[in-house]
Amino acid sequence: MPLSPDQQAEIDALRAEPRPTLRAVSEGMEAHLYKAVPVLDHGFVRVIDYMGDDAAICQAARVSYGRGTKSVSNDEGLIRYLMRHWHSTPFEMCELKLHVKLPVFVARQWIRHRTANVNEYSARYSILDREFYIPAPDALAAQSTVNNQGRGAALEGAEAARVLEILKADSNRCYDHYEEMISQEGQNGLARELARMNLPANVYTQWYWKVDLHNLFHFLRLRADTHAQYEIRVYAEAICDMVADWVPAAYRAFEDYRLGGATLSGKALECLRRMLKGEEVTQETSGMSKGEWREFEGVIG
Numbered sequence: 001m002p003l004s005p006d007q008q009a010e011i012d013a014l015r016a017e018p019r020p021t022l023r024a025v026s027e028g029m030e031a032h033l034y035k036a037v038p039v040l041d042h043g044f045v046r047v048i049d050y051m052g053d054d055a056a057i058c059q060a061a062r063v064s065y066g067r068g069t070k071s072v073s074n075d076e077g078l079i080r081y082l083m084r085h086w087h088s089t090p091f092e093m094c095e096l097k098l099h100v101k102l103p104v105f106v107a108r109q110w111i112r113h114r115t116a117n118v119n120e121y122s123a124r125y126s127i128l129d130r131e132f133y134i135p136a137p138d139a140l141a142a143q144s145t146v147n148n149q150g151r152g153a154a155l156e157g158a159e160a161a162r163v164l165e166i167l168k169a170d171s172n173r174c175y176d177h178y179e180e181m182i183s184q185e186g187q188n189g190l191a192r193e194l195a196r197m198n199l200p201a202n203v204y205t206q207w208y209w210k211v212d213l214h215n216l217f218h219f220l221r222l223r224a225d226t227h228a229q230y231e232i233r234v235y236a237e238a239i240c241d242m243v244a245d246w247v248p249a250a251y252r253a254f255e256d257y258r259l260g261g262a263t264l265s266g267k268a269l270e271c272l273r274r275m276l277k278g279e280e281v282t283q284e285t286s287g288m289s290k291g292e293w294r295e296f297e298g299v300i301g
């Protein structure tokens, strides 16, 4: 269960106390504020705070005195222009602060995104919970035979059962030893900062993560992509849903230009022009490597 009844009560109390403000408010994001969206078996992501909305992006771009909104269609056009031309700073005017509970091996991938502010739960100070990520049967996949950095079809039958048993037993055994080592009953008890090294990478950690919208889009483009590992992708997808409600016009532009769009090299563009003129272009005549050609074919379908 991602939240205990006490934690849920704290969230409900926060949501029961609306306050008036002169600041820009996104109605879509207000609906998400504080609520935990479950991710994986024990994880969640929830919005702690945010700053700005679609209008704030336009306001910054125009350096205007008021809210900056000319008209909704004008604003949407401006946002699409900014996204199309990689103007990043107006998007940096919006900020998002999240509370995320995630397995340590997912946190290791996540923390590579350096343009955010992070504060993590201290396992030197506190005792970690007995919570481990154990993949659901459909996520328990075999090693891919075509991609060293990927997975293939789900394991089945006896093999799946054996793997699940190993994951559960190892996690619990390590946690038993962790508890045994830190216990102060009849012994000094090993320091928490040392005992934690015995815990596996599927143990859950938590952090507050604050990022601006430009860098968040960069994170989402990489981590909501099919090349990203499933276990981080599901977090990115949950955040995508929140961002779509927070800054709908900016998210639509992001979806169109970044998630749905593609960047073509000079060579690829030249091939496309030749193809449009009716020439049959192959990898051998394209000037592209096999890998580039495969990706180019993937883009143009």
Ligand SMILES: Cc1cc2nc3c(=O)[nH]c(=O)nc-3n(C[C@H](O)[C@H](O)[C@H](O)COP(=O)(O)OP(=O)(O)OC[C@H]3O[C@@H](n4cnc5c(N)ncnc54)[C@H](O)[C@@H]3O)c2cc1C
Pocket: 112, 113, 114, 115, 116, 215, 218, 222, 223, 227, 228, 229
């Ligand atoms: C599918 C996938 C597979 C991956 N595989 C591996 C792997 O095998 N091994 C591995 O080590 N990593 C891997 N990564 C991580 C990847 O290489 C990046 O470290 C990670 O995605 C963070 O990207 P970033 O640096 O662009 O993001 P951020 O750190 O958020 O930075 C955003 C942008 O800010 C700028 N920036 C930030 N810091 C600096 C700086 N110090 N100097 C200059 N510019 C800066 C850059 O333009 C950068 O793109 C993988 C990522 C993905 C999505």
